Amino acid sequence: MRRQPAAPTVPAPAGTGGGPGSGSAPDEAAVRAALATVLDPEIRRPITDLGMVGGLEVSATGAVLVEVLLTTSGCPMRDTLERDVTAAVSTVPGVRAVRVDLGVMDAEQRTRLRTVLRGPAGADGEREVPFARPGSLTRVYCVASGKGGVGKSTLTVNLAVAMARDGLRVGLVDADVHGFSVPAMLGCTTRPTKVDDLVIPPVAHGVKVISMGMVVPDGQPVMHRGPLLHRALQQFLTEVHFGDLDVLLLDMPPGTGDVPISAAQLLPGSELLVVTTPQPAAADVAHRSGGLAARTGQGVVGVVENMSWMTMPDGSRLELFGAGGGAAVAERLSRESGADVPLLAQVPMDVKVREGGDGGLPVVLADPGSEAAQALSALARRLGHRSRGLAGRPLGVVPV
Numbered sequence: 001m002r003r004q005p006a007a008p009t010v011p012a013p014a015g016t017g018g019g020p021g022s023g024s025a026p027d028e029a030a031v032r033a034a035l036a037t038v039l040d041p042e043i044r045r046p047i048t049d050l051g052m053v054g055g056l057e058v059s060a061t062g063a064v065l066v067e068v069l070l071t072t073s074g075c076p077m078r079d080t081l082e083r084d085v086t087a088a089v090s091t092v093p094g095v096r097a098v099r100v101d102l103g104v105m106d107a108e109q110r111t112r113l114r115t116v117l118r119g120p121a122g123a124d125g126e127r128e129v130p131f132a133r134p135g136s137l138t139r140v141y142c143v144a145s146g147k148g149g150v151g152k153s154t155l156t157v158n159l160a161v162a163m164a165r166d167g168l169r170v171g172l173v174d175a176d177v178h179g180f181s182v183p184a185m186l187g188c189t190t191r192p193t194k195v196d197d198l199v200i201p202p203v204a205h206g207v208k209v210i211s212m213g214m215v216v217p218d219g220q221p222v223m224h225r226g227p228l229l230h231r232a233l234q235q236f237l238t239e240v241h242f243g244d245l246d247v248l249l250l251d252m253p254p255g256t257g258d259v260p261i262s263a264a265q266l267l268p269g270s271e272l273l274v275v276t277t278p279q280p281a282a283a284d285v286a287h288r289s290g291g292l293a294a295r296t297g298q299g300v301v302g303v304v305e306n307m308s309w310m311t312m313p314d315g316s317r318l319e320l321f322g323a324g325g326g327a328a329v330a331e332r333l334s335r336e337s338g339a340d341v342p343l344l345a346q347v348p349m350d351v352k353v354r355e356g357g358d359g360g361l362p363v364v365l366a367d368p369g370s371e372a373a374q375a376l377s378a379l380a381r382r383l384g385h386r387s388r389g390l391a392g393r394p395l396g397v398v399p400v
Contacts, residue, residue, distance in 0.1 A: 062096030146285030164206030174211030187360020283325030
């Protein structure tokens with residue numbers, strides 16, 4: 001096993017149970033229990049569950065040596081892991097010094113890790129989409145629009161960050177393979193970590209996120225057609241380990257083409273969140289996007305009208321794109337589907353929304369008191385805390 005240079009011995013912080021004058025040797029079981037509190041910064045599970053503790057030596061003098069096995073030699077979180085392990089072990093009574101040796105998992109250990117995270121492959125070798133399982137409790141929202149330029153990506157990013165801020169476990173898939181913009185809007189420059197064919201997504205503002213923009217070199221266009229687009233989305237959903245999520249958001253490309261159809265096939269329990277602007281031309285195209293649900297079996301959770309107005313210095317509202325588009329789309333989809341499709345929110349225009357997207361700090365964090373941020377946060381709470389429907393889920397009822 002390859003090892004990185006040994007980390008220096010670190011004395012236990014003053015005031016802990018292992019400080020000078022401690023009269024007993026550390027208990028190995030207590031040290032292991034402390035290690036079980038250390039979470040992998042990317043996977044967000046205890047390192048003991050992931051097989052990352054390769055060895056442990058506890059001496060009678062209070063010195064502890066912990067070998068931590070990294071998933072890859074270039075693990076970007078190595079310093080964080082070393083710091084967290086040292087801090088956790090230092091709290092154990094009797095510990096006077098901690099040394100962390102960083103090693104790297106071998107092929108067999110990585111295979112075990114992949115199996116722990118996502119289970120064995122099926123008989124055909126294909127991985128299932130975890131969010132498509134009948135028992136999944138994850139709410140899946142495909143944020144869709146009939147055309148570009150309605151602020152769909154900005155809306156998706158702010159919803160994801162607001163939900164994570166409220167304590168939900170959130171994943172975000174940038175499904176706009178050709179026109180990806182999510183990494184920049186989140187200020188995320190970290191690339192995913194690969195463990196063979198398993199991908200650990202980076203975390204930005206509490207959101208686990210994956211995008212084609214994290215894979216291709218800067219400035220290089222993505223030239224995918226039909227089957228490749230389907231495969232790209234399938235890989236995002238099967239090879240990326242999001243773990244247990246409360247909500248998964250997909251930022252969809254505009255229109256009703258390959259990717260929206262593939263999303264409906266791969267995530268049959270997902271729901272569409274239709275985004276439009278107030279103007280009739282945009283609303284008419286947005287209606288077509290919502291109409292896709294009738295043909296794919298998806299539900300439409302509701303409509304969001306973006307750029308509804310701009311609040312002027314005197315408090316009046318300037319309706320730059322007209323009015324009524326969102327309500328018209330909601331009413332039309334309700335009538336055609338026979339189900340209630342509400343207008344969930346109207347989000348005003350605000351230069352701070354644009355600034356937040358350009359700066360990588362979404363407005364719900366940068367200026368949470370602004371009018372747009374409050375509308376987005378209210379929408380996030382409404383969507384994030386809806387109960388998961390029973391459709392397609394086993395109820396555990398056995399006939400007698």
